[in-house]
Amino acid sequence: MHFQWYPGHMTKAKRMMQEDIKLIDVVIELVDARIPLSSKNPDIDQIAKNKSRIILLNKYDLASQQQTNAWKSWFEEKGFFVALVNSKSGTGVKNVHEVIQQACKEKIERDRKRGIMNRPVRAMVVGIPNVGKSTFINSFAGRACAKTGNKPGVTKGKQWIRLNKNVELLDTPGILWPKFEDQLVGLRLAFIGSIKEEILNMSELSLELIKFLHEHYKGMLANKYEIEESEDSLETLTNIAVKRGCKQKGDLPDIDKAASIVVDDFRNGRIGRVTLEFPIFEEKEETEEVDETIKE
Ligand code: G4P
Numbered sequence: 473m474h475f476q477w478y479p480g481h482m483t484k485a486k487r488m489m490q491e492d493i494k495l496i497d498v499v500i501e502l503v504d505a506r507i508p509l510s511s512k513n514p515d516i517d518q519i520a521k522n523k524s525r526i527i528l529l530n531k532y533d534l535a536s537q538q539q540t541n542a543w544k545s546w547f548e549e550k551g552f553f554v555a556l557v558n559s560k561s562g563t564g565v566k567n568v569h570e571v572i573q574q575a576c577k578e579k580i581e582r583d584r585k586r587g588i589m590n591r592p593v594r595a596m597v598v599g600i601p602n603v604g605k606s607t608f609i610n611s612f613a614g615r616a617c618a619k620t621g622n623k624p625g626v627t628k629g630k631q632w633i634r635l636n637k638n639v640e641l642l643d644t645p646g647i648l649w650p651k652f653e654d655q656l657v658g659l660r661l662a663f664i665g666s667i668k669e670e671i672l673n674m675s676e677l678s679l680e681l682i683k684f685l686h687e688h689y690k691g692m693l694a695n696k697y698e699i700e701e702s703e704d705s706l707e708t709l710t711n712i713a714v715k716r717g718c719k720q721k722g723d724l725p726d727i728d729k730a731a732s733i734v735v736d737d738f739r740n741g742r743i744g745r746v747t748l749e750f751p752i753f754e755e756k757e758e759t760e761e762v763d764e765t766i767k768e
Pocket of ligand 1 (some may be wrong): 530531532533534557558559560561599600601602603604605606607608
């Protein structure tokens with residue numbers, strides 16, 4: 473699903489989320505494990521302040537295992553509860569129940585002291601388009617997808633899914649808008665296919681991707697396509713076109729076709745498990761002070 477965002481969309485999404493968040497105890501925020509920061513909108517920190525926060529590193533099946541673990545620690549350092557999930561296959565999804573209980577421990581304890589027993593925790597899923605919110609909700613709710621309907625007084629018009637005696641989930645996810653003002657963020661979102669490809673054409677996008685892979689995952693393209701990887705991204709792409717038999721008139725290599733193949737293979741994880749941004753570098757870029765725990 474591709475989204476075109478205008479200021480009107482953002483204002484509306486923000487207003488809806490501010491209303492919904494009043495009703496819930498815990499915010500379950502999905503980010504894409506390949507770009508955990510670029511797929512995160514920091515505005516949610518303000519909107520969801522005072523709520524328990526969970527980060528789900530979704531699509532971790534497509535990201536580097538080592539980097540995903542590093543990102544998990546990075547978010548935990550920042551006070552989030554974190555889980556790795558593959559919503560498509562369901563791997564790690566059940567574990568989210570346990571993470572919700574941990575994240576809401578204080579609240580449950582507070583309720584207990586005030587004599588409120590067995591009140592289910594109310595949760596809401598948020599994230600940018602295409603990050604996997606609907607897939608996650610379907611997988612998490614599974615067959616126990618009984619809608620509880622409106623709750624008089626507080627939740628007019630809202631549908632809740634009662635997952636078990638402990639948790640209720642708002643059935644519509646909150647949509648966050650991507651931070652595409654930053655060019656690098658836009659590029660990463662384009663790599664994973666989450667925004668329109670208008671910022672770059674497919675060949676340019678593929679050349680940028682090849683450059684990144686050569687720098688950070690040397691040999692991965694050579695392995696996948698059985699070609700020579702070159703310092704020159706265009707040469708690598710040409711080698712892929714030749715190897716894959718992508719030809720245009722006059723028997724010339726069809727670069728555009730090869731570019732689409734590379735980007736499509738990448739997005740579907742067929743080139744390998746790749747993380748596109750790393751916690752150490754992000755921290756250096758964003759602040760003067762580098763957190764020593766992240767440097768290690
Ligand atoms: P959204 O509600 O946040 O907009 O996202 P949605 O659930 O529609 O998911 C967007 C795409 O991401 C879907 O693919 C979905 O299958 C895929 N997806 C969601 N979670 C995961 C995951 O953990 N791993 C992987 N590999 N993919 C995931 P699609 O191409 O739109 O459809 P399809 O491939 O399911 O046919």
